[in-house]
Amino acid sequence: MTSPFPALPHPALHASHSGVWVARGGETRALSRGEAIRLAADTPVILLNAPLVAQRLGYAELSGLDLLELFAFLHPARFAVPTPRGIAQVTGLEAPARDEEVAAFLAAAAERLLAVTQAGDWPEREGAWTAAQSLTRARWPWAPIVAPRIAKPAQHERWLFSRLPEWQEAAPRPTPRPVTLDDAAVLDRLETLVGGGAELRTGQRAYAAAAAAAFAPRMTRDMPNLVLAEAGTGIGKTLGYLAPASLWAEQAGGAVWISTYTKALQRQLGHETRRLHPDRAVRKARVVTRKGRENYLCLLNLEDALQGGFAGRAAILAHLVARWAAYSDDGDMVGGDLPGWLVTLFRRNGSAALTDRRGECVYAGCPHYRRCFIERAARASAEADLVIANHALVMVNAARGRETATRPTRYVFDEGHHLFDAADAMFGTALTGQETIELRRWIVGPEGNARGRRRGLQARLSDLASYDEQGARAITEIVAAAGALAADGWLQRVAEGQPFGAIETLLAAVRGLAYARAEQDADAGYGLETELAEPTPELIEAAAPAAHALDSLVRPMVALGKRLEAVLADAPDWMDAPARARVEGAIASLGWRAETVAAWLALLARVGGPADPRHVDWLAVERGEGREYDIGLHRRWLDPTLPFAETVLKPAHGALVTSATLTAGGDWETAEARVGAPHLQRAPGRFTAPSPFDYARNAEVVIVTDVKRGDVPALANAYARLIEAAGGGALGLFTAIRRLRAVHARVADRLARAGLPLHAQHVDPIDTGTLVDIFRDDPHASLLGTDALRDGVDVPGQSLRLVVMEGVPWPKPTVLHAARRLAGGGSAYDDRIVRARLAQAFGRLIRRGDDAGLFVLLSAAMPSRLLDAFPPGVRVSRVPLDEAVSRVRQRLSTAGPIGHEADLDA
Structure with a gap:
């Protein structure tokens, strides 16, 4: 297609470990790094992956016309490998064979990408004109080039919030029916999944039949049907367990949660389910991927960023994310259809503020609640046949999830050899400066010169405070007690020996003992730790006021939670459905934060007291890159599969734990111990299929x-x-x-x-x-x-x-x-x-x-x-x-x- 616009006058720059080249006016020449830096500082240059080029040039302030940013604007929710070869694949150009050819290729690729704006079949045209105007105001380097090429739509175009569908409430799903899977039906489903008349492998057939035992009806409470299956690489275990899982979901009318440890396997599972549901619309309804809420874009945070909450490069990122959000399948910013390289182009400037990483969600109080990606995923998973999750989310959901009525009864734990590590992280306790200051911010809200939309507990529950005297009193007591938690600047005060408040005084004593006893070199820059045993008088003296401060905090938190439950039961006149949802969210948030503070109190009771043989307690000073970044006390279960078995396995009816290396490093007894089987009354089934590879x-x-x-x-x-x-x-x-x-x-x-x-x-x-x-x-x-x-x-x-x-x-x-x-x-x-x-x-x-x-x-x-x-x-x-x-x-x-x-x- 011939472009009505003149060729770009900008030079294209490429830097690798072997040299630097610039292409301009059809000619390419090599540059020194100094010449390249001067060129980039004087004029906008076309480049690919600016942070990487900046690193190779040793010029951190490098910016320019990054082809990856242009691609993210033109094709939101699509992925391209961020290399010349990858850009060649998406533009249809021939990939450069040598480093010295890359600069000229980048110039040609820019022209090819820009030509998309003139194509009549550009699928992501809607919203592009509006986004280009916003990016022009944000001073995006590509905006003066892109904006004139996009014709203004004849009528107002739908953009972002108006494009996103609203989720709908549905009746509670019935309890799954007890069904027994027929072996022949399982193998028929496996054959359908393998497809194409392919010959079924003996190991895969045996694996699918063994996996089906996890879906049999449970005969005794707290005694799930647990199957441990080791399937060597090449057996085809993914399709092997999808066959009985999908069949059970259809016949029983329930959901199977398939849990992984890595995001890579989550993505792979999403691709494999295309065999089960080739139709995209059907697949989207029947298969849902779930992650922790901190992975999803928060629309309210995004709106704040677009309305001036972000500045500079962060504002450009917000507008590109908004462009992506309008086309995203699920709003997942970490491993979803947002290209992983997009955030790194902005040196992660502002990306964390676009998700709900701090538990600040106002639930139904949010104007975008009905379009919320997180809420949509939660409701979709309640109606799905297969929910692809991860070990951490499964454990969090079982321990303190709000969706009590739709708790899964059947699990598949792929990458099961990682269950021990996931449970270890989930059920551990950390009373540290970073954890306490996060709790303080959740309760108190912004302090001093803090910016952002975060609101404290009192502001979030203002309607309750005006309605209920007991609730208002509890909120006031919580806010007052939070004053004893670590505050901004705590790390410097503790290091200088000038802590403020009971918790900072405790952290100062922890730091002193860690430096005194740690075997590591105190000047090496690595983290320090020491066992919590024979504490110093200073630590014992600091523990009592800290415990008193935490006790003063947790009591009104528990009282407020009970009061909120009473308010829900009373259903006052002002409590419409959104208000009810907001109170329910506050109850859940208060509940797990109260549990956290209670765990901190149990840990403090260990200071100067008897050891708990079920736990391991220690003190740590976290350091990295030559500086301290956290201080605190830590507690882990000696065997974290014990709380995992109590919280996840026992309430379930059946679970399959599978991996290619389930017994690696030991035997079946070791494998069972690593997944919590000894804590169940019923012995698990065992299955082994060696890899068919030579x-x-x-x-x-x-x-x-x-x-x-x-x-x-x-x-x-x-x-x-x-x-x-x-x-x-x-x-x-x-x-x-x-x-x-x-x-x-x-x-x-x-x-x-x-x-x-x-x-x-x-x-x-x-x-x-x-x-x-x-x-x-x-x-x-x-x-x-x-x-x-x-x-x-x-x-x-x-x-x-x-x-x-x-x-x-x-x-x-x-x-x-x-x-x-x-x-x-x-x-x-x-x-x-x-x-x-x-x-x-x-x-x-x-x-x-x-x-x-x-x-x-x-x-x-x-x-x-x-x-x-x-x-x-x-x-x-x-x-x-x-x-x-x-x-x-x-x-x-x-x-x-x-x-x-x-x-x-x-």
């Missing part, structure tokens, strides 16, 4: 014997040589962020000169999910990361053919770990953790039958007793680095399987 033929483990632990230059050299030998396609796993950054700094330029892009978690200003997308999209790229990549990466094919671990992933020696190690068998407990981590890391390598690759461990100290973490038959070789590099080059230079022609075992 690991012995397609994979190999190489242990490098001559890279010394702690020698960062040698470690970096090993990574560089191995990645060069493989030609990219490497996933590098680290146990410490500091070493990851050090290795990346040493090898990124070297690899870039070889045409091998290197990306890194905790280095590149890009979210983890997008980093994986970039890695998956380019078979020559490599990716460095930590735990999140060890457990949540699914990259089949040539893009991931080499996994390199820096060393044996021993658990960090914390107070909590020491207590669990003592209770769990000492060194055997450590070994189980390491085996599980190695199994998870190795599992990234072979994701489908035709995959082949090597797993390299840079640790001569790898104990032989841990080698059973790898699949049976996989050859393990101990060789020097030179030999390992040769092995990688030889094996990965061809796409075929790994043979056994030579025995290189040292």
Whole structure:
């Protein structure tokens, strides 16, 4: 299509680890970094991913005409891999083959993207003119170019709030019927899901039949039908449990909650359900994804941002998010259809303020309540057949959810080996400065020069206060008691030895004892912790006033909650449906905050008192990047699966816990202990289906014997040589962020000169999910990361053919770990953790039958007793680095399987 507008006069800039180039007027030339910085400072330049280019130039203030921002405006709720290759795919242009061709490509891509505004079939045209005018006022760099190209609509266009549908109230869903699934029907459903006349795998058939037992009618209260199923990679467990889950939902008329640990698996599950419901409208009604409310866009926060609450770059982000919200399926800002890279383009400036991260929701008091993404998801899940959630939300919902009438009776816990960790985080207690100041802000509202729309408890319940004298008195008492909590500036006052109030005095005593007893180097910049035992007189003296202050707070909170319940029962004249919903929300919020304060009181009772053998208590000073950021007391369950079993499993009728590595690191008894089965009266069912992959033929483990632990230059050299030998396609796993950054700094330029892009978690200003997308999209790229990549990466094919671990992933020696190690068998407990981590890391390598690759461990100290973490038959070789590099080059230079022609075992 010929554009009626002249070609863009702006230069295009590209910077990589191997150099910097600018394209202007059809010519491309190389620049020094200094020249590039001067150019970018003097004139708007077209670029791709401004924060990343700024990092490579060493010029933090870089801004310009970012193609990603333009794409987000033109195609809201669509995703593009934020690389030249990814932009080529969405524009239909040929991807540049070399770095020096990228700048000219960016200029051509800008023209191609802008041409969309002249297309008659632009699907996201509605709202674009209004958004462009708003972005012009916000001084978006693209606005002067984009706005003139969008014709003003003949009539007022619907935009954002008028586009969003309203949810409707529905009658309560009937209790699910007790049904017994027929084995043949389950297999028929599995065959339908697999589709295309494909042959059903024996392991998958057996897995689906075993999973169906979790959906049988429960015979005794508090005795759910629990099935533990370990299905090796390649069995097809997702479709294997979707078959009985979907069949039960249809026949019983109930909802099955499918819970994951990682967002990547949540997204994958959403894609797999297309096999179940190909029609998008049907799928949207029958399958709902649920996350914690802090993941969703808050429309009231967005409205405040659009009306002047945000300024500068944050205001531009708000307008682009508003453009996205009008087209979003679910309003999920974290892992949904909002491109993960959009927020990072603005250095996360303002994004947190667009979600409800602080529990400030006013529920029915919000003018956008009927269009609220969170409320819509909650109501949709009540009518859905399948609810795709995560472990944390399932536990929160079971412990204190408002939706008591629609609690699920059937669960599928995928990535079940992470249930212990999720329960550990959910049921823990932290009495810290950050936690107490958040509670203070929720109660008191803005103080001093604080900005924003946040309102205190008194303002949120003003109608109740004017109606009910007892409720008004309780609110006044709560606000007064909140004055003892940590306040703005608490961290500096505590560090200077000038705490204000009972809680800050307690935190000062905690800090003093942590510095006195912690084994870590106090000047190293890492967090400090020490067991809560034999407390100092200062800590004991500070605990009593702090406990009194918290007791003075929790009593009126409980009283107010009871008073609100009485008001609901009385139903005064002023209480219409929105007011009732607002009071119900206040009851729920007060309830779980009162539970939190009660848990703090129980923790304080430990100071100077007897230890609780069920819990582990310690003091900590949290530090990072050379500064303190939190101080407090912590409590975790020694066995967090106990509250998980009581809260989630016992009320359920059935649950399937499944994973590819459920018993990794141990045996079935260990697996059962890690998911809470011993706390149930009825023993769980067990099922195992080994992976169908030929690991012995397609994979190999190489242990490098001559890279010394702690020698960062040698470690970096090993990574560089191995990645060069493989030609990219490497996933590098680290146990410490500091070493990851050090290795990346040493090898990124070297690899870039070889045409091998290197990306890194905790280095590149890009979210983890997008980093994986970039890695998956380019078979020559490599990716460095930590735990999140060890457990949540699914990259089949040539893009991931080499996994390199820096060393044996021993658990960090914390107070909590020491207590669990003592209770769990000492060194055997450590070994189980390491085996599980190695199994998870190795599992990234072979994701489908035709995959082949090597797993390299840079640790001569790898104990032989841990080698059973790898699949049976996989050859393990101990060789020097030179030999390992040769092995990688030889094996990965061809796409075929790994043979056994030579025995290189040292």
